[in-house]
Amino acid sequence: MSSTSSAAKVVLITGTSSGIGLAAAVAAAKAGWRTVATLRDPARADRLRKAAADAGVELDIRRLDVVDEASVAAAVDGVIADYGRLDAVxxxxxxGHLGTLENETVADVRQVMEVNFFGVLHVSKASLPHLRATGGRLITVTSVGGVIGQPFNEAYCAAKFAVEGYMESLAPVAATVGVGVHVIEPGAVATEFVNNVGLDIEDELAAAGPYAPALQAYLDRTVASFLNGAQSQEEVAGTVLEALTGDRPAFRLQTSDWARGFTGAKLTDLDGSAVLGMTGGWVG
Structure with a gap:
């Protein structure tokens, strides 16, 4: 698959109201894809529409709430009804979520998993039959936090670890029916994602009890890393486009040298080829 041959190809992208999703939707449309840009609340699509207009591209903007299976099914069915195909998701x-076990409820953790893990499964399951029909690609934005657990990110990293494990396990199976499975691993990205965690830092520190000194140190380090080393959302979108259009993209794609170095502390097999070579043998 290449960008030059993708003019009639259709991609559905979730979470496009801002950040990586918005940038990826614009980049895909500029590369010639029919881009279905979805978001939970269509009332928040103004920035997306402006970005598309500024780039001179057209986006098909639709509602899709990843935690609502009926919403997912309606969105995917609508794409097939209107375009007759789905080539990539x-x-x-x-x-985002910040917290530690003693100071949050299990229900809090369950909600993080619902959005970040089960939401991915809802969309992927609804899309797979159509991706089989086109020999398409299933691409998931995870995080370096899906490889290395990080303090006060237990629930978030657990969800991202779950996504990484699920997709790494699914990849060789999906390959037998012609579907490519890939994960994108950004590090710090200059988007609204951190703001979307919804923290009141003073309140969090006041409620942290014996964990307050550790939380303060973590927040100081995190703020510094986002101020000094964050990638732009457009740079990350470039890696998403690589997964969409490259001839043989790797299973695991980091978005920067920093992300490669960070994940490399745990992963000597950076592109996943050794793991998939082994597990691919399990299914022929």
């Missing part, structure tokens, strides 16, 4: 929608 980019699972981008997600929600």
């Amino acid at each position: 980019v699972n981008n929608a997600g929600a």
Whole structure:
């Protein structure tokens, strides 16, 4: 698959109201894809529409709430009804979360998993029959936090670890029916994602009890890393486009040298080829 041959190809992207999803939707449309840009609340689509207009591209903007199976089914069915095909899906929608086990409820953790893990599964399951029909690609934006667990991100990293494990396990199976499965691993990205965690830092520190010194140190380090080393959302979108259009993209794609170095502390097999070579043998 290449960008030059993708003019009639259709991609559905989740979580496009801002950040990586917005940039990826614009980049895909500029590359010639029919881009269905979805978001939970269509009332928040003004920035997306402006970005598309500024770039001189057209987007098909639709509602899709990843935690609502009926909404997912309606969106995917609508794409097939209108275009007759689906060539790629980019699972981008997600929600940040900061907390530690003693100071949050299990229900809080369950909600993080619902959005960041089960939301991905809802969209992927609804899309797979159509991706089989086109020999398409299933692409999921995870995080370096899906490889290395990070303090006060237990629930978020657990969800991203789950996504990475699920997709790494699914990839060799999907390959037997012609579907490529890929994950994108950004590090710090200059988007609204951190703001979307919805923290009141003073309140969080006041409620942290014995964990307050550690939380303060973590927040100081995190703020510094976002101020000094964050990638732009457009740079990350470039990696998403690589997964969409490259001839043989790797299973695991980091979005920067920093992300490669960080994940490399745990993964000597950076592109996943050794793991998939092994597990691919399990299914022929």
